[in-house]
Amino acid sequence: MSGIDASRLAEELNALLEQGRIVTWLDRNGEYADDLDAVRELLDGATLITVSANLFETKLRIFAEDTKSRYVLYRGGELPLLEEDLLADVRCGYPTFKADASTLLVRELGVDPALAAVIDEYAPFFNSTARVADLKKHLGTISDADKRSDRKTFLAAMSAVLLKTQQRSFSVLFAKLASMTQDNPLDALKWGLDTYFWEGAHAIWGYDGDHTFDALMTWLFVMNANGWDHRHNSAQRDFSMWTRDVATRDDARRWARRVDEATGASTALRDAATDALLIDTTTPGVDRKLISRLVRGIIDGSVGVAQVEEQRGRRREGLWFDDTEALWDAARAGARLLTHLRALPGIAFSDAAEGFARYTDPDGLWAIDQEYRHYVCASRAVHVDDILTDLDRHVENAYRDDYLRPLSRTWDDALRGMRTWDISVPPSSGRIDSFHRLLVAGSHRRTVVIISDALRYEAGVELADHLRSLGRGAVAVTPWYTMLPSITALGMAALLPHRELTLNVRGKDQVIVEADGRPTSGIDARRTILEGADGRAFTYEELASDSVKSMRSKFKGASAVYIYHDVIDATGDHAASESATPNAVNHAIEELSGLVGKLISADITRILVTADHGFLFQDSEPANDDTAKQGGVPRGRSVSVRKRRYVLGEDLESTDDFVAFDATSVGLTDGPSIALPYGTRRIRIQGRGNRFVHGGASLQEITTPVIEVSVGSGGTEEVRDVGIALHYDDTSLKVNRFSPRVIQQEPVSPTRRPLTVTIGLESMSGEQLSSTRVITLDAGERSEVSLKQSSELILFDGVLERHSGEAVRIVAYKTVHGQVVGEPVATHELTLNDNGFGAFGGFDL
DSSP states (O other): OOOOOHHHHHHHHHHHHTTOSEEEEEETTOTTGGGHHHHHHHSSSEEEEEESSOHHHHHHIIIIIOSSSEEEEEEESOOOOGGGOTTHHHHHHSOEEEOOHHHHHHHHHTOOGGGHHHHHHTGGGGGOHHHHHHHHHHHHTOOOHHHHTOHHHHHHHHHHHHTTOSOOOHHHHHHHHHTOOSSOGGGGSTTTHHHHHHHHHHHHHOOOSOSSHHHHHHHHHHHHHHOOOGGGHHHHHHHHHHHHOTTTHHHHHHHHHHHHHHHOGGGGGGGSOHHHHHHOOSSTTHHHHHHHHHHHHHHHTSOOHHHHHHHHHHHTTSTTHHHHHHHHHHHHHHHHHHHHHHHOOOOOOSSHHHHHHHHHSTTSTHHHHHHHHHHHHHHHHTOSOGGGHHHHHHHHHHHIIIIIHHHHHHHHHHHHTOSSSOOOOOTTOOBGGGTHHHHHHTTTSOEEEEEETTOOHHHHHHHHHHHHHHTSSEEEEEEEEOOSSOOHHHHHHHTSSOSOEEEEEETTTEEEEEETTEEOSSHHHHHHHHHTTTEEEEEHHHHHTOOHHHHHHHHTTOSEEEEEEOSHHHHHTSTTTGGGHHHHHHHHHHHHHHHHHHHHHTTOOEEEEEOSOOOEEOSSOOOSSTTTEEOSOOSSSEEEEEOSSOEEEESOOOOSSEEEEOTGGGTOSBOOEEEEESTTOEEOOSSSOOSEEOSSOSHHHHEEEEEEEESSSSOOOOOEEOOEEEEOSSSEEOSSEEOOEEEEOSOOBTTEEOEEEEEEEEETTOOBOBOOEEEEEOOOSOSHHHHEEEOOEEBOTTHHHHTTTOEEEEEEEEEETTEEEEEEEEEEEEEEOOOSSSOOOOOOO
16 A cells, blocks of 8 residues: 655655654555655655664764764664664654555545544555545545544545545435446445445435345335335435436436336336325336326316326426426326316307407417317327327317317307308407508508418417517507408408409419409519508518528518418418428417517517418318218309318309308409308318318408517516415424425416426525425416425435524525526525424434
């Protein structure tokens, strides 16, 4: 054993030479015989003499021949008795330097001499100067000399050096061992230091099992699955923090699989009680089993969205939540839709105006279409999973039978009473052929109009929420309705400045719409019309890659700019891609949000976002029967165009199957008659493409949003995180494990963002005193269940005793990507009070 290099030896010898010109260097074990030449070179004006049989010669030289010079007398091996030693007077009258490594290392490390025995016990550890240097660095961070000289602290620091970690707490040493992939991680604790590890496992965690790392891990995972008891608070705290820490989560997942292979725990989940599953955060398959049970309840009505939210929230910290988050999202979306449908009062209204209002009210029926779309997206994100098979089927049937058909029947009755296509709406709304009045209303400043093909009303409401969350302007959404038929050619023409519109059919079935006698089909035709009204027109693709500066340049001099965006219709109008319509809506909302943000950066202060028409969508192919398909044609002189949701012809008449209007009654100056199938039925025509349709008069097809974003005019609501408060039922804390309440003070909304926080207990000076928990506040409902969460915390060992009588605080820090940022966002103060009954065993490292 050495661990002390020649320079350190020379430093010690030079210091002693300042006390006397002769120093005796005793090296009983001959540990430094090979270092003599190196030391000789580093001595400060002193001569090193190796003393063996030349005792008289040496004595004569230092006391008779040269009485001024400085000497170091190196004596290796055992020394003779003092009365038999010719150099006894040197030993007694001058400084002696003991060269054994233990003594040197005690001085080198700045610890109590009593630790020399530990150094001897673990001698191989100290053969490396690098290890000694690292150990000195570890010990140097401990300001308390008594703590630094404590045996357990010393062994912990030695273990940290071997494991190449900067911290020496038992929990950190455990995490480091758990990160190793070799068969026996404890092989890294050489020379018997694994014995110290097992001492810690017993004293701190209360572990009494076999001394193998596999056995320890099995015990930890089984205890976590079955529920911890108060005797193992420290083990629960350290294990929970290890499984939840972003840095160690992958290690925990690897060990969870390994333990499950050994115990077969996941195969026994079928018979486990739900409460038992909820506390098991580590066994693979628990989340899927919980979701499977919830799905059955969602289908039979015994489980609502609140229960799904509650279980999802409790599982968020589990090891496997990331793998099953999409399943949880799908279950939540399904529960939200079905809960809404079950609570839905009867759908009835007296006329089209009442029906339009019922559909477009802030809490209107449009939300069901949105929830259905959200469910389809969430279910698709899971890809293929048998857990959702029955829920997929039930959602589809409920959406059709409990919503689409009742709504259609009532709306059909309203349509039968209409002689002209005019719905009585508030002054802020209207039919889209009067849209140009909005441009006049905003003539004092440049207006950009974004027309997104097939952006139906519910998608527009979601887009408006996204735009509010930007916090860059006041956002208002108003429902408008389309002309008939609700098709792109007519809708796009209606949104242009015009006095009159005409519709004709060219060739076999090409619909041609003219505004004031000018063609409106395609970007070039629309650009020509807009340029005549001091406007410009662009496609989304023409601007998507533009810089803000380039965009400003293109808009310069125009009072109005139209931007045409086509994602939803381009996807849904093709049989091969119509099934992707729900995801296309999400993509459109993302693109439109980005475009609006870019326009605001380009100093556009008024932006209108609207659509030419909406759409009907069902994830499953409509049945090929009279409930979903419409055969035949309406009565009339002739039929020129026959599509899935509308018919054009001459003198078409309303029947039990079709509602018909002439051209002037729908707002056209000239054109053919229009007939539309009642309800959501598709007209039977050859070819595929029945899931996404438009052209008819259903509320989903004819209701479009007009979103106005106004910058700099006031009304912009502050966008911030949801409010949070912390609460504990007592003013003092007397126990080692406690559960403060985390209160979300308001629901998530477009202007109130979800907030992830790390909860813990700390001293008033900021010292961490307990385990921590990461909690996400994302409840969208204002209820006791959704807005309050309990978060169990466990004090670090000895905290209650050491800090009794002191003021402490529960804190919540905002957490982003697993990292705490900034100052606490909420605190709650209380006093620690050790009454003698809250402590538990263990020792502090």
